[in-house]
Amino acid sequence: MAERTDPYRNYRFRVEIASIQVAAFASATIPDESSDPIEYREGTDPFTRKLSGYPKVGSLTLKRGITTSMELYEWWQIIRQTGTGVPNARRNISIILVDDAGNDAARWDLVGAWPSKYQAGDLDGKGNDVLIETLEVAVENIKRTQ
Template identity: 50%
Template sequence: MATQLSNPYRGFRFQLEISGIQVAAFSEATIPDSTIETVEYREGTDPVYKRSLSGLSTYGKLSLKKGLTDSMELYNWHQLVAAQGSTAKGAQKNISLILLDAGGAAKARWNVINAWPSKYESTGLNAASSDVMVETFELTIEYMTRVT
């Protein structure tokens, strides 16, 4: 009996949970990359071959984009880090990125641990444009895991 293939999920329906911050919606969120360094090792008795061993893990940045509103919570978080550093109380927060299926059920979750805003950016002002103002927050993270 053949196994039934399921269609992959689409990336346009998602939620974010940021500990201690209430934000209505994000238009875009990146999932940070994860890289495991390779360490080359050669024993003195082996004249020909090197072995590759796993080294330290590194994680990319988490980027969040949302329309500019009256809410100052994310910007104030960025300002806390700018004034007091990433080790200040409340500066590091845990975040969950949750992918939803077409019916709104959670299908995949990435937990981001000890994130803090390292960059803030906003779209420019242009009198000839009717585009929505967008804020971008780039977050440095300690590590990330996919739990479902």
């Protein structure tokens, strides 16, 4: 009888961003990957063929409670003020899924990432929720390495 392998749970993970010291997140949405089909018809073929187009990578969305750490906001300010062509603008990010025993179970490495949108969150005088900041990050390439 084959040994049962349960899927990993989605609530234990960490995010490593090059040169960012404090970066604990409540949620991280791993970017999707896709390739648009290109329809091609040759000569007198009665049907079209489908070829693969250029691969595309979506955006990474990171959410966390606002703290005294300004590192993510300062990264956004570098992009906002100078663009992505300056040193330290684009960074590599790793998202690591952790199993129940605390071991690294899966890893996605994101290359050439830079913040494309920052949102500080919504304030509510009648609420008692944590103020959540959201950082949307454009990604050039993603690879699952584990």
